Amino acid sequence: MPAEAEGLPHGLAPRLISFFEELRAEEVGVGTAEILDAFEALRTVPWTEPADFREALAATVAKSQNDRRIFDLVFDRFFFRAVEAEALQRELREGESSSESGGEVDSEALRDAIRQAIAEGDESAMRDLARLAIAAFGRQGQGSGVVGVDVQRIRRTLGLQPQPPAVEATDDAPIDRDGINRFERHLRRELERRMIERTGKLPPSRPLADLDRTLPTSPSQDLAAVHRAVSQLRKRLATLGHEQRGRRRNSIVDMRKTMRASLETGGVPLKLRYRQRRPRRPEIIVLCDVSTSVTSASVFFLSVLHALHDSFRKLRSFVFIERISEVTEIFERERDFRKIAQRVSREGGVADVSGYTDYGRVWREFVEEVGDDLHPRSTVIVLGDARTNGREPHAEIFAELAARSGRTFWLNPEPKLYWNYGDSVMAAYERHCTAAFECWTIRHLEEFVNVVAGGRIPEAS
Amino acid sequence: MQSVAETKAALTSAGYLADEPAALVSHLALALGKPVLVEGPAGVGKTELAKAISRATGRELIRLQCYEGLDEAKALYEWNYRRQLLRIQASATGEADDSFDRIFDEEFLLTRPLLRAISSPEPVVLLIDEIDKTDQEFEAMLLEVLSDFQISIPELGVIESTTHPVVLLTSNNSRELTEALKRRCLYLWLDYPEAEREMEIVRLHVPELDDALARRLVEVVHMIRALDLKKPPSIAESIDWARALLLLGADDIDRSVFERTMSIIVKHRTDIDLVAERVGVKLGPAEAEQAEATG
Numbered sequence: 178m179p180a181e182a183e184g185l186p187h188g189l190a191p192r193l194i195s196f197f198e199e200l201r202a203e204e205v206g207v208g209t210a211e212i213l214d215a216f217e218a219l220r221t222v223p224w225t226e227p228a229d230f231r232e233a234l235a236a237t238v239a240k241s242q243n244d245r246r247i248f249d250l251v252f253d254r255f256f257f258r259a260v261e262a263e264a265l266q267r268e269l270r271e272g273e274s275s276s277e278s279g280g281e282v283d284s285e286a287l288r289d290a291i292r293q294a295i296a297e298g299d300e301s302a303m304r305d306l307a308r309l310a311i312a313a314f315g316r317q318g319q320g321s322g323v324v325g326v327d328v329q330r331i332r333r334t335l336g337l338q339p340q341p342p343a344v345e346a347t348d349d350a351p352i353d354r355d356g357i358n359r360f361e362r363h364l365r366r367e368l369e370r371r372m373i374e375r376t377g378k379l380p381p382s383r384p385l386a387d388l389d390r391t392l393p394t395s396p397s398q399d400l401a402a403v404h405r406a407v408s409q410l411r412k413r414l415a416t417l418g419h420e421q422r423g424r425r426r427n428s429i430v431d432m433r434k435t436m437r438a439s440l441e442t443g444g445v446p447l448k449l450r451y452r453q454r455r456p457r458r459p460e461i462i463v464l465c466d467v468s469t470s471v472t473s474a475s476v477f478f479l480s481v482l483h484a485l486h487d488s489f490r491k492l493r494s495f496v497f498i499e500r501i502s503e504v505t506e507i508f509e510r511e512r513d514f515r516k517i518a519q520r521v522s523r524e525g526g527v528a529d530v531s532g533y534t535d536y537g538r539v540w541r542e543f544v545e546e547v548g549d550d551l552h553p554r555s556t557v558i559v560l561g562d563a564r565t566n567g568r569e570p571h572a573e574i575f576a577e578l579a580a581r582s583g584r585t586f587w588l589n590p591e592p593k594l595y596w597n598y599g600d601s602v603m604a605a606y607e608r609h610c611t612a613a614f615e616c617w618t619i620r621h622l623e624e625f626v627n628v629v630a631g632g633r634i635p636e637a638s
Numbered sequence: 639m640q641s642v643a644e645t646k647a648a649l650t651s652a653g654y655l656a657d658e659p660a661a662l663v664s665h666l667a668l669a670l671g672k673p674v675l676v677e678g679p680a681g682v683g684k685t686e687l688a689k690a691i692s693r694a695t696g697r698e699l700i701r702l703q704c705y706e707g708l709d710e711a712k713a714l715y716e717w718n719y720r721r722q723l724l725r726i727q728a729s730a731t732g733e734a735d736d737s738f739d740r741i742f743d744e745e746f747l748l749t750r751p752l753l754r755a756i757s758s759p760e761p762v763v764l765l766i767d768e769i770d771k772t773d774q775e776f777e778a779m780l781l782e783v784l785s786d787f788q789i790s791i792p793e794l795g796v797i798e799s800t801t802h803p804v805v806l807l808t809s810n811n812s813r814e815l816t817e818a819l820k821r822r823c824l825y826l827w828l829d830y831p832e833a834e835r836e837m838e839i840v841r842l843h844v845p846e847l848d849d850a851l852a853r854r855l856v857e858v859v860h861m862i863r864a865l866d867l868k869k870p871p872s873i874a875e876s877i878d879w880a881r882a883l884l885l886l887g888a889d890d891i892d893r894s895v896f897e898r899t900m901s902i903i904v905k906h907r908t909d910i911d912l913v914a915e916r917v918g919v920k921l922g923p924a925e926a927e928q929a930e931a932t933g
Contacts, residue, residue, distance in 0.1 A: 210821050214672065218824075221669040222642065222662065229642055232662040240820040242677065242811075242827050437719040440741065444726050453707075 185219060196255050197238070203251055205244045211237055257366060261373050287313065288335050295356035300363075307363035310335060311371070328364045332357070428452065460554055461485070461492045462547065462582070466561030467521065468498040468534040478560045478590070479518055481622065483508065493547070496521055497561075499535040501542045534564060536602075537571030544578055551581040559587045560616075563596070563603040572605040579609040588616035588625065641665070645694075654683070654690030655839050663826040664691055673784045673805035675769075675820060678828035681872020684808040687828070688765040691804060698758070700803075701765045702751040704772045710779060714789060716748045742793035752780075753797065756789055761801040769819075770809040777819050784822045831873065833860055839873060844880040854891050855880055859903065861917050871903035879903050893921045 193215070197207045214237040222233040231252060239248040287309060294302040314331050337357050434450035442448075463485060465478050482494050486508040493505045504521055511517045551557070557578065579585040587610045589596065589603060596603040596615075607613045614625045645668065646661035656664065664687070667674045676684045692699035702713055722741045749757065755764040769777070783789060787799040807823065809815060831839065837856045840847065847855075855876065863870045871879075879902045888895045896918055904913050 206817065208821060214670070214824070217670055218666050221666065226642075228658055229662055232659045233666065236659070236663045236666060236824045236826060240675070240823070240825045241814075245825075245827055433719075436723070437717060440717075440719060440722050440726070443730075444723055 185216075185224060189224065190216070192259065193234075196251075199255055200238065200248065200251050203247050205239060205247055205251075207238055211240075214238075253362070253366075257369070261370065265373070284313065284335070288337075291335060291337065291360060295360055298356070298359075300359075303360050304363050304367070307360065307367045310364065311367055327368055328361055331364055332361060460552075461556045461558065462551075463492065463494045464501070464539075464543065464557070464559045464561070465494065465496050466498070466534055466559075467496045477617070478588075479521065481560065481588075483517060495543070497534070497539045497543075499533070499538060501539050501546065503546075533566040533568075534561070535568050536561075536563070536565050536606075537569045537574070540571050540574040540578065544574055548578065548581065551578060553583040555582045556584045556586070557582045559585070559606075559610075560590075561587070562589055562591050562601065563587075563606055564600050565602050567600055570602045570605050572602070572609070575606055576609040579611075584611045585609065586611055586625070587613040588622075589613060590617045591615065592617070648694040649690050652690045652693035653842065654686060654694075655835060655842060656687070656690075657831065657835060659826060660687060660828065663824055666824055667691075667804050667806070668695070670824075671802045671804075673807060673823045674826055675807045675809065675815070675823035676826045676828060677809045677811050679830065679870070680810055681870070681874060682828045682830055683873050684806075684828055685765065685767055686874075688763055688806040688808075691806070692763040695761075695763070695804070697804070698760065698762045699765060700751050700755045700758075700762050701767060704766065704768045704770075704776070706771055706773070708772050708776060711750070713750050713752050713776070714779070715750055715753045715791060717742070717793075718746045718748050722746050744794070747791075747794070752783055753789055755803045755805075756783065756787060756799040757797055758801065758803070762803045764803045764805045766805065766807045768810060769807045770811065770815065774816060777816050781818055781822065784819070830863055830870075833857065836860075836873065836876065840876055840880050843877045844884060847880050847884050848889065851883065851889065851891070852880065855883065858891055858896070858917065858921070861920075862903065862913055865912060865916055867904070867909045867912065868906045869904075869909065875903045891921060893918060896921050 194212070197212055197215075200207050215234055218233040218237050219230070222229045224230050234252070235245060235248050239245040287306065291303070291306045291310070294306055310331055311327075314327075314334065337360070428451035431450045431452040435446050435448070438448045438450050439446040463482055465482055467479075485492055486494065493503065494508060495501050496504050507517060507520050511520065587603075587606060591601070593615045595601065596607075603613070614621065616622055616625060642662050642665045645665040646656055649656045649661060649664065663674055666672065668691075676687060678684055688701075689699060691697075725741050725746075747753075751764070755762050766780070769780075784805060787802060788796050790796045807819075830836075833856050836859070837852055840852050840856060841849075844852075859871055859876045859879075879899060882899050882902050883891070883895070886895070886899070897914065900910065900913060900918075904910050
């Protein structure tokens with residue numbers, strides 16, 4: 178192995194390979210090229226410097242912010258476990274060090290020291306202090322045996338609270354959420370280390386929690402992610418369908434290119450070159466269900482709508498329950514997401530009596546209101562669960578509006594499994610759509626964008 | 639520059655305070671000769687990093703600004719068809735003795751940034767700015783340049799680089815770049831600096847500014863960044879603000895100073911309202927008003 182010839186210690190290379198394997202298992206795309214780069218990088222960076230070692234690996238292997246987040250988690254887990262496994266194998270135990278057993282620990286002094294370490298970002302001091310804190314805490318006999326619970330108890334005992342930045346400065350340097358999180362990480366790791374020492378075996382390795390498995394419940398939490406996905410959508414919709422339009426019609430001759438092409442024929446312009454045409458702006462109409470059956474999804478949908486408005490200038494949006502109401506203006510006026518959500522529910526006026534969605538009526542009103550504005554260049558996106566609450570679905574009206582507009586997409590907040598069960602009439606609508614998607618996470622939204630982008634529209638089944 | 643620490647020091651003396659990851663990746667870029675993809679929000683100093691590397695290494699900076707619709711003729715090379723035409727006409731009238739096919743020669747080649755960086759006899763720093771603004775086809779075209787440092791010109795052959803340029807690509811993350819491009823690059827995520835580091839940056843660029851005022855300024859900027867704005871203030875804007883405060887001779891950021899100078903850091907109508915409402919009121923009233931109130 179060439180890496181070992183370059184001064185990496187024996188055994189590091191295979192260990193790194195298994196680290197990369199673990200990254201792959203967490204869906205970070207580590208290719209052979211990346212692995213070679215990483216070894217290459219370790220030739221110029223001393224592997225004995227923990228921070229440099231980590232950054233060098235990260236720079237060569239983790240190629241997006243999301244990858245980097247996973248990289249950090251896996252890195253900590255992998256090398257922590259590697260060290261512990263080694264220690265168990267060699268039956269090494271950390272004796273109680275003198276500082277831990279010696280004397281009472283002044284909790285005030287400890288707290289100040291921790292604050293200082295956090296403020297300075299001194300990782301090794303934080304680690305030592307975490308051990309001190311655990312020792313002091315352990316003597317009071319409050320250990321619950323559950324790592325997560327203990328971490329929170331210790332943090333509370335020490336009075337480590339994040340302060341809102343720049344309130345009247347007290348004597349304590351303000352510490353931010355990040356700093357506390359870092360300290361908590363040390364606490365957690367030290368507690369786990371103790372647990373392993375006590376029980377003499379490693380706990381089973383768990384895959385990382387899938388953070389995006391559920392809908393974002395708080396709007397600000399994932400608004401940024403929704404915005405990112407939607408801004409991609411904008412680019413793709415803008416260029417989609419370009420190839421079908423008559424390219425040669427009304428084109429403008431590009432003189433420069435024509436002259437250049439004429440050189441092949443001795444300066445006689447035999448071939449005309451045309452200026453490329455800018456794609457026309459797509460017109461988008463979004464219909465969003467805000468009834469109670471999609472309550473959990475509607476926050477997500479509203480944030481999608483919010484992001485769409487940021488990206489498209491020509492966008493009309495409607496919310497509906499029993500009736501339909503145009504909310505384009507609200508989105509154009511308001512920036513703040515919470516205010517939008519409030520105004521939509523206050524001024525929308527879409528619930529009539531029951532508060533249950535009436536799709537048939539919605540389509541009828543929609544065709545009345547905007548039917549004439551639909552044309553082959555418009556895209557209609559429906560966000561809804563297609564649950565009619567037993568009312569007449571009027572799929573024929575939907576078919577009419579789908580036929581009038583160029584493309585119709587349906588995003589359903591329910592898993593595909595539940596479609597057409599109970600009062601869901603998804604199938605009736607789906608066959609008129611260009612495509613229908615399940616959409617309840619950011620990932621689904623991105624999939625939708627990708628499908629639209631690639632033009633790979635699946636056969637409606 | 640043999641080590642990470644030396645790279646960091648060189649960048650500092652070039653007027654760029656790099657954090658650990660940025661220094662390390664710059665070091666790797668120089669040592670391995672691999673392109674670097676720098677991502678991060680607008681205004682965190684991505685472009686500035688390329689400029690600093692160019693200053694620190696004494697290399698020329700060649701910049702390619704990307705935009706929608708950027709094509710080969712503007713990025714790679716173009717044939718100087720006017721001169722070619724003249725040559726053809728000249729040879730037709732017998733004024734020149736050169737044969738017809740000599741018109742695809744290097745003397746008729748207009749070099750654009752990428753070709754210039756590849757063919758430069760001196761090593762250069764190539765900055766491909768805002769790569770996410772171009773389309774995927776352009777990315778594909780870049781692959782040859784980034785992995786082999788060469789450009790194929792159908793009429794002429796392959797032009798290989800004699801010196802290895804340091805390549806930085808910046809992206810505001812407005813779209814996902816292709817895997818193929820990412821695979822060829824080192825990756826660096828730059829974010830807004832922590833308060834301490836931003837203060838050092840402000841001090842480095844505006845050394846005359848009072849320390850306490852600089853601290854206050856950075857605090858306020860961080861408060862503003864915490865809001866959900868259309869365009870949060872960039873590092874360059876904090877520096878501009880510091881300069882403005884210095885010019886105005888302000889010794890504290892009170893409400894009236896803030897309201898007068900706010901437009902330097904906040905540039906959107908809606909943002910200005912939000913900032914005035916959320917941050918402006920937290921600042922102390924102007925001294926004159928205070929005197930009135932007490933007096």
